Amino acid sequence: xxxxxxxxxxxxxxxxxxxxxxxxxxxxxxxxxxxxxxxxxxxxxxxxxxxxxxxxxxxxxxxxxxxxxxxxxxxxxxxxxxxxxxxxxxxxxxxxxxxxxxxxxxxxxxxxxxxxxxxxxxxxxxxxxxxxxxxxxxxxxxxxxxxxxxxxxxxxxxxxxxxxxxxxxxxxxxxxxxxxxxxxxxxxxxxxxxxxxxxxxxxxxxxxxxxxxxxxxxxxxxxxxxxxxxxxxxxxxxxxxxxxxxxxxxxxxxxxxxxxxxxxxxxxxxxxxxxxxxxxxxxxxxxxxxxxxxxxxxxxxxxxxxxxxxxxxxxxxxxxxxxxxxxxxxxxxxxxxxxxxxxxxxxxxxxxxxxxxxxxxxxxxxxxxxxxxxxxxxxxxxxxxxxxxxxxxxxxxxxxxxxxxxxxxxxxxxxxxxxx
Numbered sequence: 463x464x465x466x467x468x469x470x471x472x473x474x475x476x477x478x479x480x481x482x483x484x485x486x487x488x489x490x491x492x493x494x495x496x497x498x499x500x501x502x503x504x505x506x507x508x509x510x511x512x513x514x515x516x517x518x519x520x521x522x523x524x525x526x527x528x529x530x531x532x533x534x535x536x537x538x539x540x541x542x543x544x545x546x547x548x549x550x551x552x553x554x555x556x557x558x559x560x561x562x563x564x565x566x567x568x569x570x571x572x573x574x575x576x577x578x579x580x581x582x583x584x585x586x587x588x589x590x591x592x593x594x595x596x597x598x599x600x601x602x603x604x605x606x607x608x609x610x611x612x613x614x615x616x617x618x619x620x621x622x623x624x625x626x627x628x629x630x631x632x633x634x635x636x637x638x639x640x641x642x643x644x645x646x647x648x649x650x651x652x653x654x655x656x657x658x659x660x661x662x663x664x665x666x667x668x669x670x671x672x673x674x675x676x677x678x679x680x681x682x683x684x685x686x687x688x689x690x691x692x693x694x695x696x697x698x699x700x701x702x703x704x705x706x707x708x709x710x711x712x713x714x715x716x717x718x719x720x721x722x723x724x725x726x727x728x729x730x731x732x733x734x735x736x737x738x739x740x741x742x743x744x745x746x747x748x749x750x751x752x753x754x755x756x757x758x759x760x761x762x763x764x765x766x767x768x769x770x771x772x773x774x775x776x777x778x779x780x781x782x783x784x785x786x787x788x789x790x791x792x793x794x795x796x797x798x799x800x801x802x803x804x805x806x807x808x809x810x811x812x813x814x815x816x817x818x819x820x821x822x823x824x825x826x827x828x829x830x831x832x833x834x835x836x837x838x839x840x841x842x843x844x845x846x847x848x849x850x851x852x853x854x855x856x857x858x859x860x861x862x863x864x865x866x867x868x869x870x871x872x873x874x875x876x877x878x879x880x881x882x
Contacts, residue, residue: 472876472877473529473872473875473876474805474809474872474875474876476805477802477805477806477809477868477872478872480798480801480802480805481802481853481865481868483798484798484799484802484852484853484854485518485521485853485854485861487783487795487798487854488514488779488851488853488854488855488856489504489511489514489515489518490760491779491782491783491786491854492510492511492514492775492779492855492856493511493514494760494761494763494766494782494786495766495774495775495779495782495856496509496510496511496774496775496856497511497761510775510856511856513856513858514856514861516858517857517858517861517862518861520858520862521861521862521865522865524862524865524866524869525865525866525868525869528866528869528870528873529869529872529873529876531873533873533874533876533877533880536587536817536821536870536873536874537587537590537591537594537817540587540588540590540591541588541591543584543587543588544584544585544587544588544612546584547577547580547581547583547584547616548581548584548615548616548619550568550577550580551577551578551581551616551619551620551623552619553568553577554566554567554568554577554623555619555622555623558623559574561574562848563624564623564624564625565623565624566578566620566623566624566625566628573858574858574859575858575859576857576859576860578616578620578623578625578628579628579859579860579862579863580859580862580863580866581616581619581620582616582631582632582828582863582867583863583866583867583870584616585612585613585616585632585635585824586635586820586821586824586825586828586867587821588612589609589612589613589635589638589820589824590816590817590818590820590821590824591817592608592609592612593609593642593644593816593817593820594815594816594817594820596608601642601643601644605644606639606644606645609635609639609644613632613635616629616632617629617632620632626847627847627848627849628849630835630847631828631831631832631849633831634827634828634830634831635824635827635828636649636650636653636827637823637826637827637830638820638823638824638827641819641820641823642816642820642823656706659671659703659706659707659710660710663707663710663711663714664710664714664726668707668708668710668711671707672704672707672708675700675703675704675707676700676704679696679697679699679700682696683696683697714726726845741772742771742772742773742778742846743839743840743842743846745765745770745771745772745781746771746778746781746840746841746842747840747841747842748765748770749763749765749766749770749771749781749782749784749785750780750781750784750785750792750840750841751784752764752765752785753784753785753786753787753788753789753791753792754788754789755788755789755790756787756788756789756790756791757784757785757786757787757788757790757791758785758786758788759786760786761786762786763782763785763786764785765781765785766781766782766785766786773848775855775856776850776855776856776857777836777839777846777848777849777850777851777855778840779850779851779854779855779856780792780795780836780837780840780851780854781840783795784840795854796837799829799833799852802829803826803829803830803833806822806825806826806829806871807822807823807826809822809871809875810822810823810825810826810871812875812878813874813875813878814878814879815874815878817874818871818874818875818878821870821871821874822871822874822875825867825868825871828867829852829864832849832850832851832852833851833852835847835849836849836850836851836855837851852864853865
């Protein structure tokens with residue numbers, strides 16, 4: 463008799479363990495951040511922490527359902543899933559409701575769903591399918607056209623919803639394109655340099671920066687004077703950088719919306735508009751800093767308990783961790799995330815299928831972007847753009863989307879020795 467295939471022998475149990483640790487930590491901290499003294503039961507479904515329990519239970523159920531699906535379903539229906547989610551992104555522009563100035567939610571009775579969260583998963587499937595179908599061993603600019611087209615569609619639709627933060631998350635897919643050879647490493651280095659130069663331009667007068675860069679370039683050109691081709695290349699690069707500096711200053715003054723300019727101003731100087739745009743960041747730093755080494759204790763955070771920090775159960779959930787669990791608790795949470803992401807990279811690298819590997823790297827890239835930006839904005843390292851901390855922040859759409867993302871990859875990994 464042919465032995466039955468036991469899926470649970472092949473699923474990566476370390477990743478499952480880390481998943482449950484994070485959702486449990488998230489639920490406890492949502493409870494602490496949002497506790498209502500008149501509704502102290504953590505299972506009170508009229509409160510956000512009771513609703514989060516429902517999201518967690520349903521997310522686990524969805525994950526189990528994904529385990530029962532044949533792995534060939536995902537590449538076979540990748541484009542259909544992508545197209546369906548894009549239809550939802552279009553639909554929300556006409557029939558959605560506006561929350562925090564973004565028209566990106568469907569309200570179905572008491573339930574609110576944000577299609578943009580699921581667009582990351584759908585885009586990862588479509589991108590994996592496109593790269594899987596590309597049999598070329600060498601990557602050319604022509605090969606990059608389709609992946610960029612797939613990425614541009616959700617970004618454009620989400621921008622139209624006025625949800626800039628979520629749209630920026632799709633920049634994380636550049637890591638996937640780099641891993642698969644579509645984007646050279648110097649492009650990423652150039653992007654990092656561009657961000658640095660952008661911030662520097664806002665801190666200093668653009669003419670001082672242009673003058674300094676020009677002076678440095680001329681000095682280097684003097685030492686390269688015996689190599690005319692190198693001098694020409696250096697001068698061309700200098701002109702491009704100087705043009706970029708000028709464009710950054712112009713874009714900041716003339717193109718960015720007032721609230722976007724204010725977010726950048728707050729990042730540069732947290733004392734700007736402490737009663738307005740700078741309030742969130744200022745209170746966030748106070749909350750995290752007041753936690754000290756070991757924190758004030760569960761349910762003892764004054765900044766958290768008295769709601770000094772807005773959105774403390776969603777975008778600023780890390781403040782609750784920092785205040786009540788201190789530096790030690792924050793390091794534990796960060797360590798769990800880093801362990802999970804390193805584990806996912808190891809799983810992605812052991813895949814025999816290009817589809818599975820690309821999908822795995824897409825998951826890691828999106829999770830890393832959320833992790834880096836969410837924690838970074840609570841401590842003043844990046845602008846406040848309003849994206850959740852994966853598996854931790856309150857909200858059904860984010861939790862469901864990341865659970866589907868993670869469990870789909872675990873399903874693919876469990877059958878990695880089989881051909882798609």
